[in-house]
Structures are given as structure tokens and as C-alpha cells.
Amino acid sequence: MPTHELILLKNMSTPGYTGSLADYERAGGYQALRKVLGKIAPADVTEMVKKSGLRGRGGAGFPTGVKWEFLPKDYQGPRYLCCNADESEPGTFKDRQLMERDPHQMLEGIVITCYAIGAEIGYIYIRGEFVLGAQILERALGEARAAGYLGTNILDTGFNLDVWVHRGAGAYICGEETALLESLEGKRGLPRVKPPFPATHGLYNKPTVVNNVETLANLPHILNRGPEWFASIGSPPRSTGTRIFCVSGHVKRPGNYEVPMGITFRELIFDHAGGMRSDKPLKAIIPGGASAAFFTDQHLEVKLDFESVAQAGSMLGSGGVTVMEEGTSMVWAALRLMEFFYHESCGKCTPCREGSSWLVQTLRRIMAKRGRHEDLDTLTELCKNIVGRTICAFGDAEVAPILSTLQYWRHEYEELIEAAEAAELITPEPALARH
């Protein structure tokens, strides 16, 4: 196995590390903050983050420093940082580990970010189910306040910041940044039309940055060791640093693996995650969470970086890599994911709300061997009418599993339909009136 340095998981991989403030400080924690606060101008911090090439780990991969720069420079009122800890993309379970095992790493990243963007309040929006995570964060916030890393006049620099944990209550869509803001304002989590973007009209209509947990956890390291160091890791120039890939499914050793971006799927699945759990060969890979188009065994040499995965027709997304073995029905897999999206569609946009219900019904019918050949056209047609026609990216996400399984495994759909038609020859069904 190629050796590489752990960055984000390094502390927690040290035996005995508890994630307490004392442990974090002993491991060099809050040194970046001391280096930055009052010593490097906020604009220069942003410049360093830009130079590092850090891109968002929440799903879209937007360059972090560039996002910060979008905040209006001359605006006098309050600004906010929201840490996106909603982690609800199926296949993703890294933020949970970062929060529960090394909460101060992320908090230090939050303080640095707030300093860079001039925010005096930060909210950590954490999914409601993470009760333990929320408790651990509350405890860490208390420690940080007592040690003077939060509160008024932090480290005697005149910088003030308060950070609060805000628990959600069960809604995938609240991971979408504008739905998150609505939810944080005490409303239903319905995405907002963009533009205006959160950078100018975010929380309470004020300039706001939304960043993912893993994105923020990278910041202390970038500031400590320099943007050039960070930019040399991974696949520079466009995919710098490591990523924590969450491997799930039919592998021997599922789990979180932090690796430099740019290793291949084969290396991740076979070297790190131990390969297939049985002697059944690999059949399909979901490369970046439930919203990403499926890959086949032909994609094992694709590199895990933003560009390579996009070029191969999918996306690196949230870093959730799901592996499926031979014998797994792809129609069934698409249906399971579609049921998720149907359940989680917030209902605001008609194509997504109605389309997801039609897609589920059509897939269920095919799966139950009651499908017809026209159903495949119906599926494609429905997908076409959802993509690009919704307020947020949920619409594009929900069709990816269907379109990609239809692309690579169309014969599985056809076999189920042929089975249906053969059965009908024996007991013909009365024709349904068509409208």
C-alpha cells in the first residue's frame, strides 16, 4: 500500500487521543490560530486559502477562498459563518467522525474562517440524529470558551466570536446551503432561489459563508504548514489535499480512509478497504454519495479527484464510495436510492416533487415484474424533465442513479420487463385506457 501522511485523521489515529482540549493542544492544536489572529490580515488569510487550492468537501467542490471573497468588502453589518454538519448524503459518514473524535480541529477552522470573513457569530448546523456529536461539540465549545479561544477579545486581539450548535430535526434537504439557512431561521427547509447567493443575502439576509465540516477542519493545517505545502498534496493544481473517503457496501473493511486525492478507485477499494468481501467480483461503484452517477468495474483506474471523476461522467461529491458486488440488482439499487429521494424531496419544485413519485412508482412496477417496455422511455423522459428545472441541485441528484444504471445495465431493466411480458402472455391483463 502506498504510504502517505494522515492530516485530518492523524490526531484521532494516535492511541489514547480523546479529542479533549488538552489532547488537541498537546498535538499542536490552536497554534494556527495564534499564528493568524491579529498577525495576518483577514484578506491575507483568504489569499492563503485560495493559494492552497482548497475546495469544498460538502459536495460541490467550490474553491473555499474564492467563496469567502464573494462577501461584500464594505458591508458594515453582521456577517455569519454556518458550518454545514448536516451530513445526510447516503454513503457519507466522515463529518460524524471528525466531530466526535476531534472536535477542536474543526472549531479551530471555524474561528480562523470567522476571522477571515469578519463574522462574530458562527452556527454549527448539525443533523438532529447526531445527539452524541452535538453533546461532544457543546463540551468542546465550553472548553474553547474557558481557554479564551472563543468569546470576547480572543487571545487579546480584540476579535470577538461566539459559536453555537444548532440541531436540525430530520430533513436531508437541510444540507443544501440555502435550505439550511431557512431551517436555521426557524422555517421549513425549502431551498431559496439563487441568485442572490448566501455571500450577499444569507442568514437573516446578511452576508454568510456556508462551509462543510471537513473543509473547515483543513484550515488549521493550511495556516500552520503553508498553502504551498497543501497545494503539493493530491492532484494539483485543481484537486489539492487529502480527502476522507467513506467506503461502504460489499468490501472487507468498510470505513473512513484519508488519502491524497488522485489515487485510483482500485487502490482505495482493494488496498485500503481490503477488496471485495467474498469471491464475487465487483460490479458497480457509486463514486461520490447517492447523488453521483454509478460507475462500473471499467472505472477502477479512474482517479479520485474532482476532474477525473467528472470527466468519467460522475462526481466526487461528498466522498461516499459505495461498492456493489456481482449479483446485486441495479434496478433494485436505483429503486432504493429513488425511494430515498422521493422521501426527502422537500416539495417546493413541481418537477422534483411529482417526478420523484412517478419515478418510484415506475421503478417499483418494473421491479415487481409488472413493467412494460414503454416504461424505460417514461423513466428517461421524466428524468429529462427534472434535470435543470429545479431550484436546487436535488433534482439533478435524484436522476443520476436511474440514468446511469439505464446507461450501463439497461439489459437488467429489459429482462425484468420481458419477464413481465412473458407472464402477461399466459394471463393477459385487460388493456388500460391511455390518456
Next chain:
Amino acid sequence: MLLEKYTDHINEILSRYPVRRSALLPLLNLAQREDGYVSESAMKEIARILRLTPSQVYEVVTFYTMLNLKPIGKFHIQVCRSLMCALVGSDTLVGWLQARLGIRPRETTPDRLFTLSTVECLASCGTGPMMQVNEEYYEQLTEEKVDRILADLKRDGTCSLKSGPFMFPQPELQQVKR
């Protein structure tokens, strides 16, 4: 009455936000923690505290799946049924639970101890099959573990098999490369 019982806590929550309405989810979570569900009187009280109309509160409650509008069993068992868990046996897990509890998803046992639900991804996809019981996660479940969890919950109200701070693979197993 929530405000009477939790005056300080509620005031502290309100102080975190420049806009009162933001305290809605925290107060609803508090109400549900107190009663196991969000009652009509709790919704009305929260509306008064936040200066909202009761319907503004109700429309939010109905949006979020964790908030229950009706009382449920003492232990709410929620099995993740999303694809990654389904690949490693979540349907089998539901089967074990159905057989032991004698109920189907969305039902409550007659003694009102257990309510069974299936839910979507709980961010534990590498350690499935898994379930959440009230505030705790139970992961990498087997038939034996399920038996023990149900027995312990009945007897002690908790079970030591619940997950602690999450890391997988565990540090001992993770090859630390320097």
C-alpha cells in the same frame, strides 16, 4: 409548561440568535425530549414564546421527520433502510425486529415499550446494518446483538452496545502512516 420548567435554559437558547424565530427547532427538540412527542399545547406555548402563530409552528413540525405529532413507544427503534445499509442486510434486521417485537414498521407494541420505524440514511453507512434507539446508535448489528439490546433496554432502559464517539476502522486497526 416548558417555560416554567426550563426558564433559564430557554432564555439561554433565545440569547443565541438575533432573531427569535431561529429558536424554533431547539424548542421543538426540547418539547419532544420532554414528552416524547410534540403536543398541541407545546406547539401553542412555543408559538407564544417566539411570537409566532400556532400554524407557523405546526407547518415546521410537519416538515421534519424526527418530530412526532403523536405519542410513541418508550423506545423508538429506527432502522436505516437506505441503499448502503440495505446492501449489508438492513431488510434482514427489520425482519429480526418484527419477529421479536411482533409489530411492523410504524407500529407500537401493546405495552407501549417499542415503536418500530424505518428511516433514511443516518450517516453510519460503513457500519450497517444499524439502528437508532431514541438518542443512541447501534451499529454492525447481528441477531445476537439485537437480542441483547432488546433485553437490556427492557430491563435497564439502556444498553452498553450503543456507539461511542465514532471512528471506523477503529484507531487500533487503522494503519497509522507517518
